[in-house]
Amino acid sequence: MSIQVENLVKTFGDYTAVDNLSFSIDKPGVFALLGTNGAGKTTAIRMLLGMLTKNSGTALWDGKPMESLTTQIGYLAEERGLYPKIDVIDQLLYFAQLKGLSTAQAKERIDFWFGRLNIEEHKNKKASQLSKGNQQKVQLVVALLADPKLLILDEPLSGLDPVNADQFRAVIKEEIAKDKYIIMSSHQMATIEEFCDDLVILDKGKSILKGNLNEIKKGYGRINLSIKCDEDITGLIMQSGLTILNKTPAQTMVRVKDESQAKSLLKKIVDNDLSLVKYELREPSLHEIFVEKVGESIES
Amino acid sequence: MKYLWKRSVSQLNLKGTGKVFKFTLTQQLKSRTFRITTVVILIMTILIASAVNIIPALISNDDDNEVTTLGDIDVKEVYVLNESDLDIDIVSALSAEMPSANVAKLEKTEESIIEELEETTENKILIKLSKDETGYSILSIKPPNITVDEDDLILYYTKSVVESGRLLSAGVNADDVEMLLSSISAESITAGEEVKGLAEVLTEIYVPMISGLVLFLLIYLYGYWVATSIVAEKSSRVMELLLTSVKPLAVVLGKLIAMGTLALTQFTLLLLSAGISYKISGGFADSMAGESYNPLDLSTLTNAFTPLNIIVVLIIFILGYVLYAEMNAIAGATISSAEDMQMAVMRVNLSAVVGFYLSYFSPAVDNEMLNTIVALCPISSPFALPTMIIMDKISIGMAFASILILVVTIVIVLLFAARIYSSIVLHTGNRLRIKDLFSIYKQK
Numbered sequence: 001m002s003i004q005v006e007n008l009v010k011t012f013g014d015y016t017a018v019d020n021l022s023f024s025i026d027k028p029g030v031f032a033l034l035g036t037n038g039a040g041k042t043t044a045i046r047m048l049l050g051m052l053t054k055n056s057g058t059a060l061w062d063g064k065p066m067e068s069l070t071t072q073i074g075y076l077a078e079e080r081g082l083y084p085k086i087d088v089i090d091q092l093l094y095f096a097q098l099k100g101l102s103t104a105q106a107k108e109r110i111d112f113w114f115g116r117l118n119i120e121e122h123k124n125k126k127a128s129q130l131s132k133g134n135q136q137k138v139q140l141v142v143a144l145l146a147d148p149k150l151l152i153l154d155e156p157l158s159g160l161d162p163v164n165a166d167q168f169r170a171v172i173k174e175e176i177a178k179d180k181y182i183i184m185s186s187h188q189m190a191t192i193e194e195f196c197d198d199l200v201i202l203d204k205g206k207s208i209l210k211g212n213l214n215e216i217k218k219g220y221g222r223i224n225l226s227i228k229c230d231e232d233i234t235g236l237i238m239q240s241g242l243t244i245l246n247k248t249p250a251q252t253m254v255r256v257k258d259e260s261q262a263k264s265l266l267k268k269i270v271d272n273d274l275s276l277v278k279y280e281l282r283e284p285s286l287h288e289i290f291v292e293k294v295g296e297s298i299e300s
Numbered sequence: 301m302k303y304l305w306k307r308s309v310s311q312l313n314l315k316g317t318g319k320v321f322k323f324t325l326t327q328q329l330k331s332r333t334f335r336i337t338t339v340v341i342l343i344m345t346i347l348i349a350s351a352v353n354i355i356p357a358l359i360s361n362d363d364d365n366e367v368t369t370l371g372d373i374d375v376k377e378v379y380v381l382n383e384s385d386l387d388i389d390i391v392s393a394l395s396a397e398m399p400s401a402n403v404a405k406l407e408k409t410e411e412s413i414i415e416e417l418e419e420t421t422e423n424k425i426l427i428k429l430s431k432d433e434t435g436y437s438i439l440s441i442k443p444p445n446i447t448v449d450e451d452d453l454i455l456y457y458t459k460s461v462v463e464s465g466r467l468l469s470a471g472v473n474a475d476d477v478e479m480l481l482s483s484i485s486a487e488s489i490t491a492g493e494e495v496k497g498l499a500e501v502l503t504e505i506y507v508p509m510i511s512g513l514v515l516f517l518l519i520y521l522y523g524y525w526v527a528t529s530i531v532a533e534k535s536s537r538v539m540e541l542l543l544t545s546v547k548p549l550a551v552v553l554g555k556l557i558a559m560g561t562l563a564l565t566q567f568t569l570l571l572l573s574a575g576i577s578y579k580i581s582g583g584f585a586d587s588m589a590g591e592s593y594n595p596l597d598l599s600t601l602t603n604a605f606t607p608l609n610i611i612v613v614l615i616i617f618i619l620g621y622v623l624y625a626e627m628n629a630i631a632g633a634t635i636s637s638a639e640d641m642q643m644a645v646m647r648v649n650l651s652a653v654v655g656f657y658l659s660y661f662s663p664a665v666d667n668e669m670l671n672t673i674v675a676l677c678p679i680s681s682p683f684a685l686p687t688m689i690i691m692d693k694i695s696i697g698m699a700f701a702s703i704l705i706l707v708v709t710i711v712i713v714l715l716f717a718a719r720i721y722s723s724i725v726l727h728t729g730n731r732l733r734i735k736d737l738f739s740i741y742k743q744k
Binding site: 046049050051052053073075077079080081082083084086090094095097098099139142 | 543
């Protein structure tokens with residue numbers, strides 16, 4: 001099974017919201033759909049789900065149009081979307097039946113997921129009586145009720161406290177272990193790095209970077225050096241012709257061209273008999289890659 | 301057949317319509333607003349339908365009581381002094397009307413009885429009949445220290461006795477006297493028209509007005525609830541979740557059918573309760589009515605409710621509802637928050653109100669050109685046509701043309717909605733105006 005998205009375009013009048021977006025997901029796992037605010041992520045998701053008609057392009061799941069297979073797709077929207085004055089259980093049964101589940105199947109799965117997420121006591125409450133975090137849990141249950149093959153999660157951890165966020169992470173990991181395909185959109189890069197294998201970054205509707213995250217990072221090489229000494233080494237760094245990216249009391253982040261530059265700085269620290277506290281050479285984080293790429297896009 | 305239905309549904313992409321229908325229907329039935337409006341409408345219908353029988357019966361009862369006898373009254377003694385030239389037995393006539401009072405010819409002088417009345421604390425009066433150059437006069441003299449409530453009534457009866465008496469004394473026989481003293485009605489009609497009794501006035505003017513009002517309330521309210529349901533789902537973001545499972549047209553169709561089912565159920569309940577309460581109240585009216593009771597003859601109306609007419613009325617009701625519900629559904633999709641609701645449905649409101657007022661006043665105006673416009677115009681025909689058909693105020697050809705125009709209008713609006721709905725249903729931001737909708741239609 002695979003997901004093939006090719007040259008997806010969506011325009012609203014003269015405005016192009018999505019401009020020739022293409023990507024593919026060939027194996028189960030997490031695919032990240034990233035972008036700045038207004039980059040076209042939600043529009044792209046809505047086209048995949050068939051909620052918006054495409055101007056051109058295709059989105060295929062195993063060779064079939066995705067919008068025809070919505071019963072196999074679970075969607076967790078970024079914003080809360082529940083009927084405020086209707087009992088949670090009634091809403092869930094309704095959404096489950098729309099996905100093709102029988103009442104008995106729906107009840108069984110609701111019981112399971114409510115137990116799993118520790119929200120059994122909220123079943124007969126109105127949605128407006130629940131906290132934001134619990135509403136998000138209910139919506140996650142809606143997305144998972146039909147045991148979909150594809151999950152689309154838009155900012156899944158947004159607004160959650162650390163305990164609930166960990167619960168969500170655990171559920172996502174379980175779904176990954178079940179060989180599900182997951183498309184995740186988030187501004188929390190740490191979350192994306194935790195889960196995703198492949199990604200695409202959008203800016204103003206266009207794709208500015210895509211591929212496997214590890215490969216992208218390797219492509220940059222280990223060029224981010226985190227270093228700290230008891231003494232101030234700013235002068236030493238400047239003498240070496242290196243660029244300071246960020247300086248905090250905990251560390252100084254330095255951009256090096258390659259490992260030899262980093263080693264050269266280390267030698268100078270040792271030669272000067274300075275007290276070395278931290279020395280870490282690593283690839284850039286997704287956050288750093290994102291900021292750099294979007295920055296380049298803005299400048300161009 | 302099942303295969304053809306499934307194939308049609310899949311081509312139109314209406315999968316899920318049934319589930320949306322079921323959920324919408326269930327939630328609406330549970331809602332307090334629906335229950336209260338149903339009860340209020342049924343109570344009003346029962347009261348109005350019963351009033352048609354009960355009120356005339358009560359009036360006849362009062363009339364009989366008024367005409368035949370006063371019954372027990374507070375006045376205990378009535379003195380009669382006849383100083384006219386009429387040889388009539390006022391004492392016997394008043395005694396028959398007031399069995400609880402002692403009515404007697406005055407034996408004392410007028411001065412002495414007046415003195416007595418000035419000082420008495422008893423409930424007694426003097427009735428004096430006299431004649432002067434201008435004619436006959438009846439004077440009622442009562443004590444100053446107590447309240448005598450029935451003196452006007454006693455005067456009224458005395459006057460009728462005197463009127464009969466002077467005709468009898470003029471040689472007119474008793475039967476002729478009754479005929480001469482019966483009331484005379486007067487009214488003006490246009491040439492070619494017939495004199496209309498109360499039943500006819502009720503049937504031709506007030507029934508169409510009331511039925512037009514009821515139809516307007518049901519058709520408009522339920523169409524409006526379709527819009528509010530859509531706006532509620534958009535503003536609470538539930539619409540996004542729904543659209544991952546069903547197509548926009550399936551959502552709106554499910555809601556439309558659910559609300560329409562409720563509207564039709566209420567309308568049918570209304571007709572049934574009106575008919576049943578009219579029948580039952582008729583029985584009560586017969587038992588409580590006086591001798592002069594003349595039940596309103598609404599047979600013209602009741603006989604018109606043939607099975608065919610009822611089916612035609614229900615069809616027109618459904619068509620009217622569908623038209624207004626479609627327009628409201630489009631209006632609801634052009635906004636994303638409940639605050640913008642009034643602006644969004646303003647044009648639909650205006651159409652409904654204009655249509656209603658045309659149908660409401662046309663029976664009273666009774667102008668042929670106006671009636672034709674009201675019957676053919678799709679914004680007014682749903683409110684006016686059912687009554688026109690029941691009352692046989694419209695030809696078959698005109699009725700058919702009216703229904704055809706209504707159907708064509710519905711189809712046009714439906715095709716327009718089908719084309720633009722998927723583009724506007726997730727719209728957020730400023731309210732879409734009509735020109736925006738046409739622009740989207742052209743782009744599609």
